Amino acid sequence: MSGNSFGNFFRITTFGESHGKAIGVVVDGVTPGVSISEKDIQRELDRRKPGQSEVTTSRRESDRVHIISGVFNGKTTGTPVAMILYNSDIRPKDYEEIRELFRPGHADFTFYKKYGLRDYRGGGRASGRETAARVAAGALARKLLLARGVTVSAYTLRAAGVECSTFDPDVIEKNPLRAPDLQAAKKMLEKIGALAKEGDSTGGIVECRIKGVKAGLGEPVFEKLDARLAAAMLSLGGVKGIEFGRGFGCVDMRGSEHNDWMDASGFLSNNAGGILGGISTGEEIVFRIAVKPTSSVSVPQRTIDIHGKEREIIVKGRHDPCICPRLVPVVEGMSCIVLEDEYKSQAALLE
Amino acid sequence: MSGNSFGNFFRITTFGESHGKAIGVVVDGVTPGVSISEKDIQRELDRRKPGQSEVTTSRRESDRVHIISGVFNGKTTGTPVAMILYNSDIRPKDYEEIRELFRPGHADFTFYKKYGLRDYRGGGRASGRETAARVAAGALARKLLLARGVTVSAYTLRAAGVECSTFDPDVIEKNPLRAPDLQAAKKMLEKIGALAKEGDSTGGIVECRIKGVKAGLGEPVFEKLDARLAAAMLSLGGVKGIEFGRGFGCVDMRGSEHNDWMDASGFLSNNAGGILGGISTGEEIVFRIAVKPTSSVSVPQRTIDIHGKEREIIVKGRHDPCICPRLVPVVEGMSCIVLEDEYKSQAALLE
Amino acid sequence: MSGNSFGNFFRITTFGESHGKAIGVVVDGVTPGVSISEKDIQRELDRRKPGQSEVTTSRRESDRVHIISGVFNGKTTGTPVAMILYNSDIRPKDYEEIRELFRPGHADFTFYKKYGLRDYRGGGRASGRETAARVAAGALARKLLLARGVTVSAYTLRAAGVECSTFDPDVIEKNPLRAPDLQAAKKMLEKIGALAKEGDSTGGIVECRIKGVKAGLGEPVFEKLDARLAAAMLSLGGVKGIEFGRGFGCVDMRGSEHNDWMDASGFLSNNAGGILGGISTGEEIVFRIAVKPTSSVSVPQRTIDIHGKEREIIVKGRHDPCICPRLVPVVEGMSCIVLEDEYKSQAALLE
């Protein structure tokens, strides 16, 4: 497939380029009769939108969502919910200089090889801007999941080499890093600020916790719940790895130590991260993703142009020195989409 | 979907339980006119089959493949290739004792919650045995990829806390760990032997390197090449994480440092692991997976039965104290399936 | 699935309701580098749009298409082509009276049973207006097919009980019935005019001929070319049957008579309608669809409301007394989508 759709029953299809007319999403398979408003969607989009703080790009997009279809009198009708965000602050001129250059770390070279042409306007479909469409769809999924008792929360666990050592859920949305540790957030901010001044960038780790998922969700073989979450997360630009529960830390453990034992009250530990054999255990689902340092840096780099000629490049434009905080709502949105889909899948199986 | 199929154009569907009559696979979308024999398939199955050494289960399965359809006069016809492996050394009695018990670390509990019933015979569909069907399909994909110049090689990078420090591809298939470092392999073997004596187990890291993939393969958004490989790997029981290129190691790097620069001769480094924006760069594709310690251990563990009653369990049966070496051909097989599918996808796009 | 997507490689997803903000389509899997303009799309939409003549509804929709994404500098980029048509002449008030009534012959009752709610605004997703999105996508497919030498032409073969007896392709677009026989068209027009005056409607037969399809397209079993065309056509509201080649007329023939013999120059007849075993023969593909009389009639009819109460209904609004001529471009568009998809499918198989 051409890869612009995701999900089986609750299925999204995104479209639009970073510096084109608009980006949008069509969500199919939405339960009918559910209350939803543009405000519900906008709330999540505002968390992702650019220009929120000094660690994010200064591009000014209102990211205002328009629900075009699938909602009537404030309720979903069961037909496709199409949502559109018109691009406003586009500056294709920012990209004129690099129209024939491949930016290091970006998909410029690979897209050129795949499609045989170059849409040089700020990454086109490979731009992080595409994820706004996912956040919109995710907000819809989140609304549906809330009624099922499921909540999804992600945050920056590590950035610029600083890791959180405390966990206070209440502070996450109150600092520009979306970190659960204010002290750590402060240090991250300083380091990122220093890097930004040098025109450079950094990466980090985003952790996600999902509560309230009933036991028995997920498929047994290829569509394991962790396989689907992994696909969802690796489909985000800049994500280079994922781990569940104890993750890479489990490899040196003993089986007797890693296994989560049970007593009458339930599981006694959660090393598995809430998933066994690809199916939810009923415990909290926990995973972490590795986020690479932002590719757009304004230090001089070596590259080539579409004719193979060697060139030096200094990437201008407006970019996030660390994308973790803006990834947080995207990670949550994609998680919601996966889970909503799984609830429907299980209903179909048992019907 | 019910999750027993994988791939879009080159698409496999597996069936069968560990201790049922047989396991098998149907492969659809196979290029017609390609020479293939049961020998080609058997070679890969023999690498995965049980009973190869002291680090693997002593179950004796010949794992002999039967090609049932889709091949005529030694060549693929373009119609579905069905392959079956009849189970021979099944011992459902081994599992009689635990028919109402949930084995810690296994999918027993979650399958029971999902399906409302218990197929207690050795894990059923959740058993590692299901992966033999994938290896058979992967062997077919590998044959097709070879003609495209693509080679896939996996190996145990770390096991029982020991990591390889040298890389000699020629020794991989010559030691029971499938490690590229004989010294390390020896140490791993000792440690695993000691653990096995205690009835315990360990995990490890399997690394995979794919050479010869042309630039431009993979899809831009949801079906990114890394997203699909991640889904493929996390669909393997016991895999708890995956990372590409520098993986989790990239999170503290600077963008200017992590970006792979280019000159007229190509990329100057491969921190990205051969994939940018979800699409192949033409460089070697490199990823690593975290393999958890085998769940089946014969030390006493706490668990419950299907009635919620607390019980002690000692898992008998025949199990691998470390599954890394037997995962190696499975990781390769799944990688082949993903890549063969992507070649077809790209052909469809450009048609 | 929720049924708003069609196609495998060349895949469309439509959204929007008849009397909502807009209708639209996302087309994924479009070959990159192909010249396309809004004018190319508009040409086909203008053939379907309302208000063309006395046999079509008087609703006035400009049906102006906006290409939102997937085209850059006049060429497709290989990313999703989203197209939107904003609704302008909506009159939800026309439907206020019937907001609790089920219109006979319409999907009002069945949608209510399916979704548990009533979007009474002119049929919502079940409205013929949804097909404008298909025509837009079909125009894109047609452009791609033209380069392959494929042409698709449909026309009204029968309407109001009058059947064409001559075939002049040049007159099809020159009469309001889109009939290939001007004499017959004239009679149809008279009969339809008379029915319209009585507030009643009629049906007809649309025939479609596809030239230039190479031999070997289509899949062998479930996705036979005729099966997919049948699904495409029966997915159009008001279509109650389809037949290929000699169609229902073949049932009384002898095998020796119906079989299309061959000599060195090719097939000697085309009773099969260009498809054998689900795969194209290289001959002209020919099928006919049965179009039911328009359900919206202003004669009094018996029905019930959503509370089960018996009511009389007189359907007002603006409707086509015979939808055949406006179905013609839709039939062509859907045929183009199927065929473009098949070309890509075959490329993937042979890759």
Added chain:
Amino acid sequence: MSGNSFGNFFRITTFGESHGKAIGVVVDGVTPGVSISEKDIQRELDRRKPGQSEVTTSRRESDRVHIISGVFNGKTTGTPVAMILYNSDIRPKDYEEIRELFRPGHADFTFYKKYGLRDYRGGGRASGRETAARVAAGALARKLLLARGVTVSAYTLRAAGVECSTFDPDVIEKNPLRAPDLQAAKKMLEKIGALAKEGDSTGGIVECRIKGVKAGLGEPVFEKLDARLAAAMLSLGGVKGIEFGRGFGCVDMRGSEHNDWMDASGFLSNNAGGILGGISTGEEIVFRIAVKPTSSVSVPQRTIDIHGKEREIIVKGRHDPCICPRLVPVVEGMSCIVLEDEYKSQAALLE
């Protein structure tokens, strides 16, 4: 896709060739916990199997089904149900003579064009024998549907130019034509016998009636219930058309006449054939398919060989002079598969 799978949630994948080792099917998405036995499946297979009477081929296949997976202790487990039928009475030698000839009316020519090679053994995947796999899967679906109160019954309405004029459901399985009118069946038998003596064949019409389907099943746009049934039926070799309810007979009717009115007791007529806007009305679903005369006839015919040379052909082998009676259980089976899938689809939507 490569076209060997059908269905979304309840999804079947068939494999195997007419004169290969076996044919089979994998059924995914089966509700767990349902009682099923090989006997349940065999009953339906016996209705399709060859050698039942003088109107069917004399090939002797026991068509004995083996359930390989997905059933444990007599109940479905929710994992894939694989079923295999080994071929026994294969006579590839029957086909040696025609290994380079294209049989008129068969898929020989088109398969050769598609795949570039010739599996000359009796049609391979294009053989009617493939449908045994569908019947097996259909028998499973039928079992599930019975619990939902749905019954599916097909029969020969017309054959050899003779149409039934009475309808007695009790005689359908008691005459070799599976016709609901014994008088008509007798005449059909005579005519078919005469044709068979001449080495020729005939076609017919099979009608199908589905009772007990609840209102609200089916999807609104592309996956309309009639679109899916049409795809299912046209995916059967030899079927050249389908019509629902009044079918082609509706085209000359008036809207006011064709519309099914309602009163408090429900629909007053069923011209629609139980489907409005692609969604079930709760009335009986009724459709008819046009079955072409069997292509295999032993009268001399003109054809070419794979080198393009003109040849005369007399098709030997063992063939049905009219395939209608053996199509009956296949039509029922495919209908069951579609409907079971739709029940699951609706459950997913409403979840």
